Amino acid sequence: MFSWKKHARYEVVAEQAGHASIDGIFETEHEAVERATYLLSLAKFTRVQVVQVAKHTQTVVFERASQAGGTGVVGITAIEDAYFCTDVLDVYGHPSRMTLLRLTRRYADRQIAIPCETLHDYLALRTIEREGMLLNSGISRLARVQSREVATVAAERERELGALWLRLKQLAQTSDSLSGYGKLLIQKGLGALQEQVASTCAPAECDRVVSYAFARLLEGHRDWGTKTRALIQVLEEDDGDAAGIAWVDQVLAETIDGRDPIKVLIGYSPDLGSALGSLLATLNGRLDDRHPFTPVLMDLSNALARWHLPEVEAALLRRVATGLNGSHPLTKEGPWADAAALRRIVAGLACFSGFRGGPNMSQALLRRAKTALRSGEADLPFETAVQQLCGSLKGPGAQIGFLLDLAETELGRQKGVFLFGSLSRIFSRLRSARDLAPAHVPAEDIRRELGGRLRRAGIPRDLADQLMYKISSLPAEAPRALLR
DSSP states (O other), X not given: OOOTTTTOEEEEEEEETTEEEEEEEESSHHHHHHHHHHHHHTTOOSEEEEEEEOSSOEEEEEEEEOOOOOOOOOOOOOOSOXXXXXXXXXXXXXXXXXXXHHHTHHHHHHHTOOHHHHTTOHHHXXXXXXXXXXXXXXXXHHHHXXXXXXXXXXXXHHHHHHHHHHHHHHHHHTGGGGHHHHHHHHHHOHHHHHHHHHHHOOGGGHHHHHHHHXXXXXXXXXXXXXXXXXXXXXXXHOOOOHHHXXXXXXXXXHHHOSHHHHHHHHOOOSSHHHHHHHHHHXXXXXXXXXXXXXXXXXXXXXXXXXXXXXXXXXXHHHHHHHHHHSSSOSOSSOHHHHHHHHHHHHHHHEETTEETTHHXXXXXXXXXXXXXXXXXXXXXXXXXXXXXXXXXXXXXXXXXXXXXXXXXXXXXXXXXXXXXXXXXXXXXXXXXGGGTSOTTSOHHXXXXXXXXXXXXXXXXXXXXXXXXXXXXXXXXXXXXXXXX
């Protein structure tokens, strides 16, 4: 007769000042208690337990407390949007992993492990369950956010997420069946992994298999710098095709998108302005010894110069926007130096459609401009800060793009009358579609993109119709008389 008691497993759980982690899983109670006793002898843990885990029950069979010290409790990070998963295999996709990374940022920083690794690690998932401020709080937060975006009740979504979590744990227990893919990536490179995945995996399972392979690549590297270097090395040793490079791009973005990883990559920086300058130089593939850097950041800059890595670029832009949104001065030399540092950052972010980074970056630049560009004690008014940033952009197309990005933000919506008036004045000076973008961009693409941005910006219907008519009536090139 089958007995769950006979087939139960024993988890050794070590706790340090509120943070519990699973040290190991054993087949017999004797082995587990022996390990727990050894951990207590180290005087590192505040509490050690042996938990018997059966099908529906968990029973503490051994527990001892000590006076050892440790770290504090880790909770979730507030998020306002979340990727919606309907199937457990969706959770392994890049959008879902990035949502989980933002939600569990503090946990990822402490463990130096990204969701790409954690989702395949049963011990890590069980540890998250034991973190009182992680699993339950995380599910509740995701359910509230996702119930706003999709017509569903939060409590119902919580039940769905709970079911997804149980399925994730089941798949993590069987992840060893994918070990061949990890060995293939490590031993033979990206191209070999692509061939194997294409020939053996169903499309729905691709994200799980690929993320597992990269998890095995990263598991031996216990700091952010070596993880980043290992991923860049995959590109250097075997380019693969565009799909393979996109895989590395996603995992690399997941690895560097956080304050702790970026601090490790930059190394020492005298001030915030210099650190942001390093990130912008890296983003443009032009990092040199005029900026603070480490060898791995230089490698990342060279990789961005050689390959198109849009997810990495987006991650770096998010880090720049986060730095600009903070309250730390850009320099330690006073207001004039802060203003000069901001102008260099603005120049590095400017492009033909506004500022790289979209609405979030435009809002961050505006907030920083109000303090860094002021001439006295009072911050610049919204209108003056917008005018100064517009003045730093070349051409009406870039200015229109910046104003439209700003109109999409909460800060911009509060100042809609001013922004829409500014847009009308700039549109009135347009002479051709070429004023809106460089020569290599087709005029039809300009009209289509700008029309979509006008709708997203929430511009009043009558004004939007006028601007759309203006766009559609613009000639592709300026009249010859105006070019003389």
